[in-house]
Amino acid sequence: MRAEGLAAGADAEAITERWVRGEISTVRMRELIRQLYAS
Secondary structure (H helix, E strand, C coil): CHHHCCCCCHHHHHHHHHHHCCCCCHHHHHHHHHHHHCC
């Protein structure tokens, strides 16, 4: 996102950091991100 000039919210950054550290799977990371932006 940053490469495209966009910034993620703090919640999305926190989820992504958990994924990077290996605390959550890719599937779980995607689920959590989708929940953040669900209407």
